[in-house]
Amino acid sequence: MQSLTTKPHAVLLSSPGAGHLIPVLELGKRLVTLLNFDVTIFAVASHKSAAESDIIQSAMRPNLCEVIELPPPDISALVGPEAKVGTILRVIMREAKPALRSAISSLKSPPTVMIVDLFGTESLVIAEELEISKYVFIASHAWFLALSVYIPTLDKIVQGEYVDQKEPLDIPGCMPVRPEDVVDPMLDRNDQHYFEYLRSGEEIPLSDGVLVNTWKDLQPKTLAALRDDKLLGRVMKAPIYTVGPIVRSLGPAGSKNELFDWLDKQPSESVVFVSFGSGGTLSTEQLTELALGLELSQQRFVWVVRPPTVKTGDGSFFTAGNGGDDLSSYLLPEGFLTRTHHTGMVVPKWAPQLEILSHPSVGGFFSHCGWNSTLESITNGVPMIAWPLYAEQKMNATMLAEEVGLAVRSEKLPTKGVVGREEIKCMVRRVMVEEEGNGIRNKVKEIKRSAERAWKEGGSSYNALSLLAKQCEIICKQRQKMKNL
Ligand code: UDP
Numbered sequence: 001m002q003s004l005t006t007k008p009h010a011v012l013l014s015s016p017g018a019g020h021l022i023p024v025l026e027l028g029k030r031l032v033t034l035l036n037f038d039v040t041i042f043a044v045a046s047h048k049s050a051a052e053s054d055i056i057q058s059a060m061r062p063n064l065c066e067v068i069e070l071p072p073p074d075i076s077a078l079v080g081p082e083a084k085v086g087t088i089l090r091v092i093m094r095e096a097k098p099a100l101r102s103a104i105s106s107l108k109s110p111p112t113v114m115i116v117d118l119f120g121t122e123s124l125v126i127a128e129e130l131e132i133s134k135y136v137f138i139a140s141h142a143w144f145l146a147l148s149v150y151i152p153t154l155d156k157i158v159q160g161e162y163v164d165q166k167e168p169l170d171i172p173g174c175m176p177v178r179p180e181d182v183v184d185p186m187l188d189r190n191d192q193h194y195f196e197y198l199r200s201g202e203e204i205p206l207s208d209g210v211l212v213n214t215w216k217d218l219q220p221k222t223l224a225a226l227r228d229d230k231l232l233g234r235v236m237k238a239p240i241y242t243v244g245p246i247v248r249s250l251g252p253a254g255s256k257n258e259l260f261d262w263l264d265k266q267p268s269e270s271v272v273f274v275s276f277g278s279g280g281t282l283s284t285e286q287l288t289e290l291a292l293g294l295e296l297s298q299q300r301f302v303w304v305v306r307p308p309t310v311k312t313g314d315g316s317f318f319t320a321g322n323g324g325d326d327l328s329s330y331l332l333p334e335g336f337l338t339r340t341h342h343t344g345m346v347v348p349k350w351a352p353q354l355e356i357l358s359h360p361s362v363g364g365f366f367s368h369c370g371w372n373s374t375l376e377s378i379t380n381g382v383p384m385i386a387w388p389l390y391a392e393q394k395m396n397a398t399m400l401a402e403e404v405g406l407a408v409r410s411e412k413l414p415t416k417g418v419v420g421r422e423e424i425k426c427m428v429r430r431v432m433v434e435e436e437g438n439g440i441r442n443k444v445k446e447i448k449r450s451a452e453r454a455w456k457e458g459g460s461s462y463n464a465l466s467l468l469a470k471q472c473e474i475i476c477k478q479r480q481k482m483k484n485l
Contacts, residue, residue, distance in 0.1 A: 008472055009038040011104060011111040012065075012137070015089050015119035016046030016072065018278045019372050023139040023213055024117060026246045028065040034462070035469045039065040040111070042103060044096050045072050061251060070099045084193040085279075085390070086185050089119040090200070101126050113472050115211065118148075121203035131483060133475040135468075136204050137211045140371045142222040142242070143399055144392045145212050146174045147183065149226075149236045151201040162186045172232050173225025175403055180413060181394040205237045208475055209468065213244040213371065215454035215461050218404065218447065239471065241464040245375040245451045248354055259302065260359070262345055266300055269363030269441075272385070272428055273356050275304040276368035280389045284308040284331050285418050291336045293424025294344065299432045301344040302362075304351045305330050325349070357382055363441070364431045369396040369407075381448040383407065383440040385427045387414050405443045408436070 010031050014024035021043050031037040060067055073095035079088055100123055104111060114127035115135045127134035138145045150171050154162070162169065163186075168176035185197035204210060216223060225231040226240055263271065274294065276282070282290065287308045294301050307330055325348045327337065337346060353373065356362060357380040365377045366385040374396055377384050384407035386397035394415075400407040408430045410419045431437040454461040 007036060007038050008113060008469070008476075009040070009107075009109050009111045010113040010115060011107075012039060012041045013093075013100065013114070013116040013120040013123055014041060014043045015093050015117055016044050017089075019370055020089075020117055020119070020139065022248050022372060023246050024137065025060060025065070025067070026248060027115070027137060027211070027243065029062075030243070030246065030465060032064040034465055037113075037469075038109060040107060041065050041067045042070055042100055043067060044070045044092055068103060070096050070103060072096075073099070079192075084184065084191065086119075087191075087193045087196055090122075090196040093120045094122050097123055097126065101129075104130070112476050118200060118204075121200045121207075124203060124207060131479045133208045133472050133479075135209045135211055136207045137213075138204075139213050139246075140392055141214045141244075141396070141399070142212055142219040142226060142240075143174060143395060144183070144371075145204075145210065145236075145240075146171050146222055146226055146232055147177055147395070148197070148201045149204055150232060151186070151198055153235060155198055161189055171225075172234075173228060174222045174232070175399070177395060178398065180416070181398050183392045183395065184390055205235060207238050209239045209241055209471060210236070211241045211243045211464075211468065213246050213375070215242050215244045215451060217450040217454065217460070218244075241468045242454075243461050243464055243468075244454070245379055245461075247372065247375045247379050250354060250358060259345055259347065259351070260355070263302070263356070263359045263361045266361040268360050270432070271300040271302060271359075271361045272297075272364035272366055272432055273302050273353075273362050273382075274366040275351065275353055275373070276306070276387065276389060277370040277373055280368040280370075281306045281309040282414075283418070286414065287331060288333050289418055289421045290424055291333050293421035294428065295336065295340055296421055296425035297428035297432070298343070299364075299428050300361075301340075301366075302347065302351065302356060303344060304347050304349065304353075305332070306349055307331070364428070364437075366428070369393040369400065371396060374400065375451075378406065378444060378447055379451055381441070381445045383431050383437060383444050385409070385431055389415060404447065406440060406447065408440070 012024050012028050014021045024041060028039040028041050031039050072092060075091045075095055078091050111132055113133050115137050116123050117137050117139060121136055124134045154169060162182045163179050165179045168178045170176050185193040188194060223242060226236045227233050327346060327348055354376050357365060357376050362382060364385060365382045366387060367373045367377060368389045369386050370393060384400060386401055386407040386409040388394040388397040394413060397409050401409045408427050410423055410427060412419060431440060453459050456462060
């Protein structure tokens, strides 16, 4: 192990996909700039679209961390065609372990700390082998962390499928989780996805600490429960570091294009941005209702459209970037593009989301509530229309709409059936036109300010990261002492 007088060297591990890699890259940058760590990021490659590769490239700038891409292992013999995204990610990360181990051993400077994401918790054994400290970075929020570490307990006490329960699932000290809001791996207790999730729920508390992409003022109650030995602290034994919001920072202004020229001409906070993350797709019927609902709302919009899926509300994570640039193949309603020519912009597949959300003309975000998107919306003071599709997004939507008050949502979950054009029109107008929208806008701006305070010197996230550095050093010293005995 290296001498303690040298710089700490953190090795970060990211699973495939922009939504996973971007927060890891941003965390890496903060470890370099605020704590003066050396950082090496191991990213397991995914075969995503060129647009997504671009966003990853831009998130890598400035080049503060060394990023090493690990080739995606061949898992074709290990998972069937029906395997869920979460299973695929866990299996990929499991099979990538030998490559990670050998890549770490060939680093010029040995690492002192290892930080893995949710799907990489099995690689914590490598940190144990190296006798370095080991952390998990939950790129989502504290309520999700609470459910994840409590799932081994729920597994013992709940009979039958979670989705069939008559009452919400109690998590000590936290808002209960409604059966219809459970995360994807909990939808089927016999599926491998569930067992993989259970395993991560057991592994997270065995780390030396958990970094979570939230901040004290956003989720005070949940964080207190996670730290309380009489509540969730019983299972979440490791310390928690609230290091959020960690969001991508805006790059240098690029050359203007048609989209931004159009946004520049719109009144302040008058445009609703519609996008469902890197993986969200809609059924043909839902796509039609969304188009007509946007049109009926009579509000300006920018919509990132993907070719429809066959199943309602299905988010096909690994293929969502597919589809050509020709909008005629996207099955939009007849005449929609012509009728909305002056009020809306339809962008195929992918758009520079952060740049759009930070544009002064944007006043609402119709979103799948992925946690990166949610944080990008909050940090730009943009209220949301919640349209959760997959992963932990139903919990995110419930938290945003019912606990924090930053979003409106539909009566019925979009994954439960088609939400009609009238309701879509009403949701858009509630945020963009009606008095209710002003209240939400004020609230989101207040939360935005609290997020800014969290990262100022002496703020809660700033302090949490400094504390993490101290704890790393203490653990390092202890392990070195034990080794020298
Ligand atoms: N994103 C983007 N353009 C798009 C779609 C997504 O820039 O057209 C970015 C978005 O800004 C965010 C990330 O991709 O940083 C999506 O992460 P999130 O957690 O919101 O959702 P996921 O894709 O993981 O479901």
